[in-house]
Amino acid sequence: MGADAELVIEMRDVDKSFGSVHALNKLNLQVRRGEVHGFLGPNGAGKSTAIRVLLGLLHADAGRSRLLGGDPWTDAVSLHRRLAYVPGDVTLWPSLTGGEVIDLLTSLRSGRGAPTNAGRRDELIERFQLDPKRKCRTYSKGNRQKVAIIAALASEVELLVLDEPTSGLDPLMEAVFQQCIRQAVGSGSTVLLSSHILSEVESLGDRVSIIAGGTVVESGTLAQLRHLTRTSVQAQLDRVPAGLSELPGVHDLRVEHTRVSLSVDSNELGKVLAALTSAGVQTLTSRPPTLEELFLRHYDQPGDPAPSPSADQQ
Amino acid sequence: MSTAAAPSSDVDRSSAGLGILPLAGFAALYRFGLRRERLPLLAWTYGIVASVAATVVAFRNLYPNPAERAQFAESLRGNPVFTVITGPIWSSSIGGLTAWRMGLLGSALAALAGIFTVVRRTRSEEESGRAELLASTPIGRGAALAAALACAGTALVGIGVLVAVVCVVGGEPLGGSALLGAVIAASGLVFAGLAAVTAQVFDSARSAMGAAGALLGLSFAIRGVADSGSSGPQWLRWLSPLGWAEEVRAFADNRVWVVALTVALAVALVAVAVALLAHRDVGLSLLPARPGPATGRLRSVPGLVVRSLRGTAIAWCLALLAYGAVNGAIVDSADGLLSGSAGMREALTQLGGADVLTQAVLSAVGTVTGLLAAIAAISVVGRLAAEESNGRAELLLSTAVTRFRLQSGYLVPMLLIPAAALTLSGLACGLVHGIRTDGAFGPAFRAGLQAMMVQIPVTWTFGALAALVHALRPSWWPAIWAVFAGCVLLTMIGPSLQLPQWLLDVSPLTHVTGPAVTQIPWTAVGVLLVMTAALLAVAVVGFRRRDVLSR
Numbered sequence: 069m070g071a072d073a074e075l076v077i078e079m080r081d082v083d084k085s086f087g088s089v090h091a092l093n094k095l096n097l098q099v100r101r102g103e104v105h106g107f108l109g110p111n112g113a114g115k116s117t118a119i120r121v122l123l124g125l126l127h128a129d130a131g132r133s134r135l136l137g138g139d140p141w142t143d144a145v146s147l148h149r150r151l152a153y154v155p156g157d158v159t160l161w162p163s164l165t166g167g168e169v170i171d172l173l174t175s176l177r178s179g180r181g182a183p184t185n186a187g188r189r190d191e192l193i194e195r196f197q198l199d200p201k202r203k204c205r206t207y208s209k210g211n212r213q214k215v216a217i218i219a220a221l222a223s224e225v226e227l228l229v230l231d232e233p234t235s236g237l238d239p240l241m242e243a244v245f246q247q248c249i250r251q252a253v254g255s256g257s258t259v260l261l262s263s264h265i266l267s268e269v270e271s272l273g274d275r276v277s278i279i280a281g282g283t284v285v286e287s288g289t290l291a292q293l294r295h296l297t298r299t300s301v302q303a304q305l306d307r308v309p310a311g312l313s314e315l316p317g318v319h320d321l322r323v324e325h326t327r328v329s330l331s332v333d334s335n336e337l338g339k340v341l342a343a344l345t346s347a348g349v350q351t352l353t354s355r356p357p358t359l360e361e362l363f364l365r366h367y368d369q370p371g372d373p374a375p376s377p378s379a380d381q382q
Numbered sequence: 383m384s385t386a387a388a389p390s391s392d393v394d395r396s397s398a399g400l401g402i403l404p405l406a407g408f409a410a411l412y413r414f415g416l417r418r419e420r421l422p423l424l425a426w427t428y429g430i431v432a433s434v435a436a437t438v439v440a441f442r443n444l445y446p447n448p449a450e451r452a453q454f455a456e457s458l459r460g461n462p463v464f465t466v467i468t469g470p471i472w473s474s475s476i477g478g479l480t481a482w483r484m485g486l487l488g489s490a491l492a493a494l495a496g497i498f499t500v501v502r503r504t505r506s507e508e509e510s511g512r513a514e515l516l517a518s519t520p521i522g523r524g525a526a527l528a529a530a531l532a533c534a535g536t537a538l539v540g541i542g543v544l545v546a547v548v549c550v551v552g553g554e555p556l557g558g559s560a561l562l563g564a565v566i567a568a569s570g571l572v573f574a575g576l577a578a579v580t581a582q583v584f585d586s587a588r589s590a591m592g593a594a595g596a597l598l599g600l601s602f603a604i605r606g607v608a609d610s611g612s613s614g615p616q617w618l619r620w621l622s623p624l625g626w627a628e629e630v631r632a633f634a635d636n637r638v639w640v641v642a643l644t645v646a647l648a649v650a651l652v653a654v655a656v657a658l659l660a661h662r663d664v665g666l667s668l669l670p671a672r673p674g675p676a677t678g679r680l681r682s683v684p685g686l687v688v689r690s691l692r693g694t695a696i697a698w699c700l701a702l703l704a705y706g707a708v709n710g711a712i713v714d715s716a717d718g719l720l721s722g723s724a725g726m727r728e729a730l731t732q733l734g735g736a737d738v739l740t741q742a743v744l745s746a747v748g749t750v751t752g753l754l755a756a757i758a759a760i761s762v763v764g765r766l767a768a769e770e771s772n773g774r775a776e777l778l779l780s781t782a783v784t785r786f787r788l789q790s791g792y793l794v795p796m797l798l799i800p801a802a803a804l805t806l807s808g809l810a811c812g813l814v815h816g817i818r819t820d821g822a823f824g825p826a827f828r829a830g831l832q833a834m835m836v837q838i839p840v841t842w843t844f845g846a847l848a849a850l851v852h853a854l855r856p857s858w859w860p861a862i863w864a865v866f867a868g869c870v871l872l873t874m875i876g877p878s879l880q881l882p883q884w885l886l887d888v889s890p891l892t893h894v895t896g897p898a899v900t901q902i903p904w905t906a907v908g909v910l911l912v913m914t915a916a917l918l919a920v921a922v923v924g925f926r927r928r929d930v931l932s933r
Contacts, residue, residue, distance in 0.1 A: 116932070123780050125930040145782050153780035159773045161690065162509075162586065168678030175681040176781035186677075201673035205509065205586060216777070229780075 074101050075134070076227055076258045077122060082131030084117055084282075091117040093282035094131070099260055099275075104253055106269030107262035109279035115262040116156060118279070119231050122260075123153060136227060151227040152177060152220035156235065156262075158212040160204035166215045167193075167200030173219035189222040195244050210236035221248055228252060228259045234268060246272055298331040299354050301340065306348030315340055404522030411521065411529035415503050416536065423537040426495035430488050430566065431544040437480045438552035451479060466606045467708065472634035477554035481562050481632040484545075488562075489627040490602060492541060492570030496534045497594040500577040503530030506587040527578060527659055531652060534574040542567030558633030561641065565630045568644035572623045573598055575651030582658035601625070623647060683783055683791040691762065691795050698758045698803045702751060706807030709747040710814030710830055713740055744815075744833045749891065751807050752837025753870060755800035759845030760862060762799060766792035767852045767859050770931050785926045793849055793918065800841035808834030836894045836902055839910035843890040844869075846917035853924035856931055 077099035084092040092114050099105040109115050120126040122135050124144030133140050138147045160169050170189060193200055196214045204212065213236045220228055228249075234242050249259055249272055263269050269276060270290065277287040286293055298319060305326045312328070313321050317336025322329045332340045337354075344352070416423075445451040455474035458465065465471075469486040472478055504527055507513040513526060546563030550556055577594040584590040605625035608618035619625030623644065630640045680686055766789065769775045778788055812830030819826040848862045869889035872881070886892045890913075893906035 120776075120930070120932060125776060125779060125932070127927075127929055144779075145784050148780060149782045151780075153777075155773065155777060155780075157773060158777070161686070161774065163690070164678070164680070165674035165676065167676040168674065168680055171678035172680045172686060173777070173781060176683070176778065176783050178782070199673075200676040203672075203674060 075099065076101050076136055077105075077260060078132075078134040079118065079122070080132045082118070082121060082133055083129045084121060084126060085129055091282055092121070092128070095279070095282060096284050096287075097277055098287070099258060101258050102253065102256065103274040104249065104259040104261055104272045106273030106276040107260055107279065108264065108266070108269060108276055109262075110264060113279045114282040115279055116231055117282070119153075119229055119260070119262060122229065123148075149177065150225055151229055152223045152225045153229045154213070154216045154220050154231060154233045156231040156233075158209075158216045160207070160212055160215060162203065162205035164204055165201055166198055166204060166207065166211070169204060169215050170200065170219045170222065173216075174223050177219075177223045177225070185222065185224065188224070189218065192218045192221055192248070195248070196241060208236070210238065210241065213237060214241070217245065217248075221252060224255075224257075226257060228257055228261075230259065231262045232264070233261070234263075242268065298333050299337055299356065300329070300331045301337075301344075301352070301354045302327070302329045303344050303352045304350040305344065306350065309343050309347040312340075312343060315343060405525050405528055407519070407521030408525045408528050408532075411516070411525050412532045415529050415533040419499055419502065419533055419537075423495070423499065423533070426491065427537060427541050427544065430491050430495075430541050431548055433491075434480065434484045434488060434545050434562075435548045435552070437483050438476060438549060438554070441476045441479045441483075442552070445476075445479075448474070451476070455479065465609045469605070469609055469628045472631040475554075475633055476552075477549060477558045477562075477633035480549065480552075480554070481558065481634075485562060485565060485627060485630070485632060486605075486624060488545065488566040489569035489624055490598065492538055492566045493573035493598050493624075494595070495541075496538060496570040496572075496574030497577040497591060497598065499534040499537065500530045500574045501581050501587050501590045501594070503533060504578070505581040505584070505590045509585075509587050524656065524659065527581075527655060531574060531578060535571060538567045538570035538574065541570070554633065557636050561630055561632040561636050561638065564641045565627045565632060565644070568641050568648065569623060569627045571648035572644055572651065575648040575655065578655035579651055579658065582655055582662060598624075683778065683787050684794075686778075687791040687795060691765065691799070694758075694761075695795065695799045695802075698755070698799055699806050702754060702803040702807035703810050705751060705754070706810035706830075706834060707814050709744075709751070709807075710811035710816075711818065713743045713747065713811075713815055713830075714818050714826075741829070744811075744829055747811070748833035748837055749873070751804065751834055752840050752891070752894075755804050755807075755837060756841040756844040756866065758803060759796050759800045759841045760848045760866060762792055762796040763845060763848035763852055763862075764859070766849075767856060770852075770856065773932060776930055776932055779930055786922060789849075789853070789922060789925050793845075793921075796845040796849065797842055800845070801838050804834045804838050804841065805831075808832070832902060836907065839907050839914065840890050840894055842914040843910050843917070846914045846921065849921040850917045850924070853921035853928070856928075 075098055077097060079095055079097040082092050082095040083090070095114065095118055097107075097118065107115055107118075117126065121128050121133055122140050124140040124142075124147070127141055136147050136150055140147060160166075164172070170193075174189070196218055198211060198214045198218060202211075204215070207215065213233060217230075217233055220230070234245055237245060246268070249261070253259060259272075261269060261272060273290065275287070275289050276293060277284045278293075279285065298317075305328060308323055308326060308328060312318065312323075312330070315336070316339070317333035318330050318340060319333075320329075320331045328344070330340070441451070445454055451474045455471045455478075458471055468482060471482045473481070504513075507516075507526065516526065517523075542563035544563070545566055546556075546559045549559030549562060573594060576597060577590065580590040580593040581587075584593060601622040601624040604622040605619050605628060608616055608622075608625060609628070619629060626640055626644050626647075630637055630644075680689060766775075769778075769788075769792075775788060779785065808831035811834055812827035813822060815830040816822050816824050816827035821827075844866060847865065851858055851862045869891055872886055872889040873891040890910055893910065894903055
């Protein structure tokens with residue numbers, strides 16, 4: 069019970085098929101209270117399906133899902149009072165103004181009565197530079213997203229479920245968005261942030277789950293995930309040592325004259341360094357992989373191209 | 383590899399085309415438009431051409447000899463109630479009667495086809511953002527509008543040609559046949575041109591169609607005043623493009639110059655649209671959306687639904703109210719009018735099944751009004767289905783809104799709108815019918831009111847069936863219209879085909895048509911109400927149990 073209590077989202081072995089398409093395949097996802105959980109995956113990986121199961125919009129075929137201590141399907145309405153959702157593809161009512169939609173959504177979320185804190189709403193409208201008097205049909209994608217984001221943040225809820233919320237925002241607005249998320253977390257909210265904007269998750273996320281083919285393939289803190297992965301090494305050498313590509317754990321080898329770049333599984337790093345050193349190192353840089361590299365590795369489905377003899381291709 | 387060179391040469395050739403607006407990419411957009419619109423355009427074509435053909439055949443069978451036709455035409459000329467709706471009769475030949483029956487109606491239908499096609503190919507595309515994607519490719523600024531007009535024009539000219547062919551095949555003279563086809567096509571072109579203008583002026587497809595449709599209605603009404611009798615102000619006809627369609631007088635005077643005038647008007651309207659297009663930005667309009675309130679008073683799903691349905695609801699109520707008044711004025715004149723034709727009398731009696739002809743007519747117009755109201759009921763459920771398929775239902779259901787609350791937000795108007803519209807229609811029909819016969823609130827009033835109100839359970843059954851389809855198999859939604867059309871055909875045509883009663887009973891309509899005017903068929907009404915309740919109950923449970931569709 070003690071360990072469970074701090075889990076805001078818990079999905080265990082969740083399956084969901086649409087006809088012959090397996091959208092979710094024994095999906096496991098745990099989000100702890102108070103964290104920003106990055107939910108990474110390309111289009112079609114099952115992110116939105118998982119989120120829709122959590123929102124009680126889809127009924128899972130198998131497995132167990134818990135959300136804020138309740139069942140997302142049977143307790144949908146009471147749970148929805150405590151969360152706010154920003155869809156990836158926001159469609160609004162063309163004849164309503166942005167301000168009207170914000171007030172409608174916040175009132176519906178609270179269940180009844182006033183559309184929450186008007187001061188907070190106005191402050192958010194100001195910060196996101198939204199013109200609330202314009203009809204939704206005149207909004208761009210980014211502006212429609214702002215409406216949904218403002219409505220979500222104005223609600224001051226326990227859990228924010230954000231499905232690629234910033235795909236239409238410009239970098240300035242993305243910065244505002246990140247500030248607002250940090251503030252929300254500071255005041256105790258938990259955030260599930262699905263994204264393929266990796267820098268966003270990198271700067272906001274406490275923990276990350278990577279989803280591919282309807283399954284979470286890896287999950288953990290950014291530090292833990294990097295630990296599991298390779299190190300990127302670039303070196304300027306006196307000469308290129310023979311058999312570098314045959315060393316265990318070496319991937320993506322590129323040789324350009326005497327300049328070598330490769331990535332290596334962390335547990336094999338020592339042997340590679342030894343080989344490089346013996347070849348006379350002039351410069352050497354090594355760094356942990358960016359999230360982009362993590363990401364690409366997981367979705368490079370056919371597997372890594374074997375370090376080929378034509379290693380000197382550009 | 384000639385395709386690689388084609389675009390640039392296109393630009394060069396056609397940049398001079400419309401003077402201010404380059405037409406590069408026109409051919410591709412035109413083919414694309416025809417492909418996108420092929421089903422609606424084929425449906426319009428079939429509807430109009432088949433109606434003309436059926437009219438020719440019907441007049442041949444109902445009034446085979448000229449004396450009968452002359453008597454029929456004479457009785458109509460003296461009856462403003464009919465000429466207001468269908469226009470004047472210029473000749474009592476079979477062709478002349480066909481032109482009277484289908485000239486105005488066909489022109490109005492062709493006008494609708496023109497309006498829908500042009501707005502869908504222009505403003506709808508801009509509104510959805512698809513036009514922007516296309517505008518970024520090497521396509522001339524005028525190409526989309528030109529392609530839309532060409533699509534509509536192709537279909538309208540095709541309709542005109544087919545109408546002429548059908549008449550000639552039916553044995554009518556070539557000149558009149560060609561002119562009837564021409565007038566229908568030309569009227570369509572005028573309103574296609576008008577829609578091209580409104581599509582520039584308004585920033586939403588709905589407003590553009592609404593404005594063009596309203597002007598079509600106005601045209602119809604203006605010429606209706608002119609046709610309200612021999613004493614009517616005939617010159618008014620010249621203020622309405624549909625009045626021009628009448629003045630062509632196909633099969634009588636065959637005035638070609640009026641057709642030429644109509645085509646000239648269409649060209650002028652297109653020129654206006656082109657001038658407007660040249661001066662505006664993609665996606666914007668001459669009348670930009672006005673800013674609205676920064677804060678909202680909408681707090682609930684019912685509030686939201688009322689806001690989005692109120693315009694539609696008022697339009698349905700007013701339309702059926704007016705239709706009811708017209709029906710009330712017609713029913714009592716039907717007896718004298720139809721005595722000329724034994725065939726038509728028999729047909730109507732079959733349709734309604736009443737002994738007294740007036741009762742049969744009242745029952746028949748009640749059925750037609752009920753069908754219209756059923757369309758309203760199904761459309762309201764259609765709005766719920768659309769709310770789901772466009773992703774807004776997902777946003778609503780992610781808040782503290784239950785499935786039932788969202789669904790009932792639409793099911794309640796599904797019940798209320800047709801009930802209100804039919805009641806208003808019944809009151810209007812009964813009042814007018816009563817005033818013309820036995821006093822405002824006598825038995826005639828009751829008969830008129832009952833003829834309309836007895837249809838309420840029928841519309842509910844169809845609405846509930848639509849709700850069931852949406853709740854259980856949303857992907858089958860279009861099938862509800864097929865079911866509806868099937869029921870209409872069963873009830874309207876089934877008896878004359880002498881289909882077995884059990885098959886006729888499948889249609890909810892069958893149970894309240896017939897001698898419903900004098901006596902309310904309580905059993906049938908009861909059965910339909912129970913069915914409605916059962917269907918709605920299953921729909922509510924079903925919608926709660928299924929997955930919500932996403933975009």
